Amino acid sequence: MIGVTQMTFGVFGLFASIGIFLGTFFGALGSIGYVYGMLLFGGVAFPCLVIGNYVDDLRRRAVAAQIVYSLIAVVLSGYFLYVQGISYYWGFPIFGNPDFGIAIGNIAAFIVASQSLIILYLLARWKAVAPPPGASVERDKTRARLLRSTHVPSPLEPALLAPDGSTLSPDEEQKILGVTKVVTEEGMAILCSNCNGATPLSKVGEDNTLHCDFCGVLLGVSSVFVPCENHKEYLAATTCNVCGKHFCRQCLTVQEPPVDERWEGSAVYLCKKCFEGRYRPAVTTASLVIPIDQLFSTAGSRFSRVGQLYRSFLGAYASGMKYLWRVPLELLASIGKSGGGNNDNCAGALILMVIVIIAIPILAGILMILGAIIIIPILFYAGLIAVTVEAAKIVSGTDFQSVDNARVRAIHDHRHPKVTESKLRPSVRVWEDEYRRASSEHRRLIRGIEAEKREHERRRRSREPSASFWRDEYD
Amino acid sequence: MTEAGQEQIMCPVCGGPVIIDNKDKVNRCQYCASPVLGPSQSRDCVNHPGVLAKEVCHVCGDLVCEKCMQKRVGEYGGKLLTIVNCQKPSCIAESEWAKPLNEEYQKLANMDWADRIDNIILRITGFGAIVMMVFELLFFLGVLYFQYFTPWSMPEVRLVLGSSFVVGPFLMIPVSILVFCIFGNLLAAILLQSALQVYVPDRQLGAGVTLLVILIIEVAHLLFRGLFFGLLTLPNPYFLPLMIGAFLFGTVLVFIGSLMAIYVGNKKRIQLKKARIQLNLTLKKGT
Numbered sequence: 001m002i003g004v005t006q007m008t009f010g011v012f013g014l015f016a017s018i019g020i021f022l023g024t025f026f027g028a029l030g031s032i033g034y035v036y037g038m039l040l041f042g043g044v045a046f047p048c049l050v051i052g053n054y055v056d057d058l059r060r061r062a063v064a065a066q067i068v069y070s071l072i073a074v075v076l077s078g079y080f081l082y083v084q085g086i087s088y089y090w091g092f093p094i095f096g097n098p099d100f101g102i103a104i105g106n107i108a109a110f111i112v113a114s115q116s117l118i119i120l121y122l123l124a125r126w127k128a129v130a131p132p133p134g135a136s137v138e139r140d141k142t143r144a145r146l147l148r149s150t151h152v153p154s155p156l157e158p159a160l161l162a163p164d165g166s167t168l169s170p171d172e173e174q175k176i177l178g179v180t181k182v183v184t185e186e187g188m189a190i191l192c193s194n195c196n197g198a199t200p201l202s203k204v205g206e207d208n209t210l211h212c213d214f215c216g217v218l219l220g221v222s223s224v225f226v227p228c229e230n231h232k233e234y235l236a237a238t239t240c241n242v243c244g245k246h247f248c249r250q251c252l253t254v255q256e257p258p259v260d261e262r263w264e265g266s267a268v269y270l271c272k273k274c275f276e277g278r279y280r281p282a283v284t285t286a287s288l289v290i291p292i293d294q295l296f297s298t299a300g301s302r303f304s305r306v307g308q309l310y311r312s313f314l315g316a317y318a319s320g321m322k323y324l325w326r327v328p329l330e331l332l333a334s335i336g337k338s339g340g341g342n343n344d345n346c347a348g349a350l351i352l353m354v355i356v357i358i359a360i361p362i363l364a365g366i367l368m369i370l371g372a373i374i375i376i377p378i379l380f381y382a383g384l385i386a387v388t389v390e391a392a393k394i395v396s397g398t399d400f401q402s403v404d405n406a407r408v409r410a411i412h413d414h415r416h417p418k419v420t421e422s423k424l425r426p427s428v429r430v431w432e433d434e435y436r437r438a439s440s441e442h443r444r445l446i447r448g449i450e451a452e453k454r455e456h457e458r459r460r461r462s463r464e465p466s467a468s469f470w471r472d473e474y475d
Numbered sequence: 476m477t478e479a480g481q482e483q484i485m486c487p488v489c490g491g492p493v494i495i496d497n498k499d500k501v502n503r504c505q506y507c508a509s510p511v512l513g514p515s516q517s518r519d520c521v522n523h524p525g526v527l528a529k530e531v532c533h534v535c536g537d538l539v540c541e542k543c544m545q546k547r548v549g550e551y552g553g554k555l556l557t558i559v560n561c562q563k564p565s566c567i568a569e570s571e572w573a574k575p576l577n578e579e580y581q582k583l584a585n586m587d588w589a590d591r592i593d594n595i596i597l598r599i600t601g602f603g604a605i606v607m608m609v610f611e612l613l614f615f616l617g618v619l620y621f622q623y624f625t626p627w628s629m630p631e632v633r634l635v636l637g638s639s640f641v642v643g644p645f646l647m648i649p650v651s652i653l654v655f656c657i658f659g660n661l662l663a664a665i666l667l668q669s670a671l672q673v674y675v676p677d678r679q680l681g682a683g684v685t686l687l688v689i690l691i692i693e694v695a696h697l698l699f700r701g702l703f704f705g706l707l708t709l710p711n712p713y714f715l716p717l718m719i720g721a722f723l724f725g726t727v728l729v730f731i732g733s734l735m736a737i738y739v740g741n742k743k744r745i746q747l748k749k750a751r752i753q754l755n756l757t758l759k760k761g762t
Contacts, residue, residue, distance in 0.1 A: 193485055218483065223510035224529055224538060244558075391670075
């Protein structure tokens with residue numbers, strides 16, 4: 001909003017400076033008008049439009065420039081108020097009204113108030129509005145969306161592999177996937193991590209490996225011979241990392257691991273119950289129970305999507321309001337075109353520009369109030385529809401994506417499927433944000449170390465001639 | 476094929492490569508670190524030959540049976556994850572940072588028995604609350620439609636402020652429709668949120684009670700609204716029966732679901748209380 005506000009000031013400044021130039025050109029003002037016009041353009045229109053264009057865009061320098069600019073504006077307007085007082089106004093004849101007044105003192109007071117608020121806001125939220133030095137901000141919406149959308153972690157290509165590691169053709173893939181649904185009747189089986197086929201454990205060789213009956217890859221065997229908690233016919237692939245129980249690939253989902261140097265793997269496996277945050281580890285010392293709510297939060301953010309929806313609606317509303325400025329601009333443009341040396345027209349344009357500075361905020365305010373009467377109930381209604389859709393998704397319980405389903409989808413779509421979130425435990429992937437923060441910090445440190453190395457190398461090289469000299473002398 | 480001419484062993488969990496470093500100990504997948512048996516490794520517990528191992532020590536990689544293992548809950552990057560260590564002093568020392576799982580309390584506090592019923596409760600209350608919400612949304616639109624797009628009109632409402640200032644039906648009718656329907660929608664939204672909370676073991680009892688209270692308010696509000704709007708005089712023969720039918724259906728579902736949630740939630744509360752008394756444990760503040 002600060003950017004929009006600042007750009008609004010810029011547009012007003014531009015109108016006024018153009019008006020003054022035109023008025024001076026056609027003789028309505030003295031030649032000093034050019035100086036005023038230049039001052040208005042260089043001091044208000046240009047900086048406000050440039051800074052306003054960047055300040056909301058997470059640019060550190062733009063935010064700093066905004067604070068400095070606002071500070072100057074507050075000081076100058078404050079001084080103006082001190083000298084002229086708040087009742088200072090300009091009066092001039094317009095359309096038969098012999099003394100039309102513009103409350104310049106009030107405008108100065110408005111500038112002081114609005115710019116002070118901007119300064120306070122930016123200083124109070126400095127960390128949020130100005131990214132730290134070295135932080136990279138992705139401004140391309142498409143690429144930002146790609147960064148946000150995470151995929152199921154997997155070391156495999158999204159295609160079916162042959163025993164030699166090459167990828168199979170789509171026909172061969174289809175042939176294998178078509179028969180892997182067969183459940184073995186020869187006792188407990190192991191599910192292939194490549195094709196999901198079930199190969200009986202009786203085929204495990206003496207070296208504790210077995211070839212998949214379907215795709216032929218060589219599979220290692222899980223460390224312990226424990227059946228899956230839910231499917232006794234399958235050997236458990238591994239344990240759920242949260243509750244520690246044994247599950248097969250059909251009962252586990254996979255996510256990125258927490259940021260912790262003690263965690264060795266690149267994946268964390270969760271069973272459905274832990275995915276939904278229903279596991280209660282009984283960790284005891286003298287007292288009991290770790291505060292689970294802090295770790296496995298279930299409520300609160302569930303309706304955050306509705307908040308997002310409201311925000312996007314309001315954003316659209318605000319951007320719609322931008323078109324409001326088109327009307328006076330087009331009006332002014334038409335007056336400019338109909339000019340041709342008529343002094344009355346020029347004076348009219350100048351006056352209209354000044355009126356626009358007062359009229360547009362009032363008009364905008366009225367339109368926004370009227371819009372709010374209609375838009376707020378619509379937003380409320382739309383929000384409730386979104387809540388209902390979200391609730392329907394939660395109740396249908398279709399958000400658990402097992403490892404083997406993810407693999408089939410990857411092969412079918414030839415790309416890694418996206419991670420699905422548990423609506424019942426929205427905080428389940430908090431560690432991803434931590435991971436990104438840590439990765440960014442890590443990259444920053446690496447860059448620092450590399451810069452240090454380069455500097456060190458540069459210094460070493462600069463010392464080399466003198467070292468050679470000593471070697472030559474004493475070797 | 477690998478460079479040595481041997482086939483690459485794939486992890487049975489993620490498909491990542493498994494490099495055999497230990498022939499008689501577990502080897503870890505290079506990607507997900509899941510343990511995979513070594514080529515000449517026995518599947519039995521290292522301390523009890525003949526007894527099939529159940530877990531792997533996360534420190535030394537030995538296979539251990541239930542008697543030889545300790546389960547611990549450790550915090551990794553802010554998340555509680557379970558690890559297993561064997562009884563060797565060095566492995567215990569290496570795992571000290573994680574807290575031992577109180578297996579006894581875990582068994583006493585086990586609520587696996589409620590998984591199925593909790594699922595059913597979630598579906599019943601959730602579906603009922605969704606029906607109520609859809610009802611509210613349609614009711615709002617329906618009343619607006621009949622008021623402004625048909626000859627029917629709700630009774631004229633006036634607001635008398637003092638002796639001389641009266642707000643007429645022109646303003647009061649839309650305001651009253653808006654206020655009553657928005658309040659109804661809000662109640663439905665609270666109902667919906669509470670209906671989803673019944674799936675969380677710790678909040679099941681509270682959510683059940685909340686559901687019941689909100690349901691009573693919602694029913695009273697609907698009856699009042701219907702009479703206030705004079706819907707009994709509505710000429711359309713379908714709208715009112717359809718709305719009442721949907722509302723009753725949703726109400727019955729939520730009512731049954733809330734009673735079930737209260738019953739099961741209370742059972743869980745008693746179970747936890749008994750377990751704590753039995754093991755002489757106190758409840759830590761904030762849980």
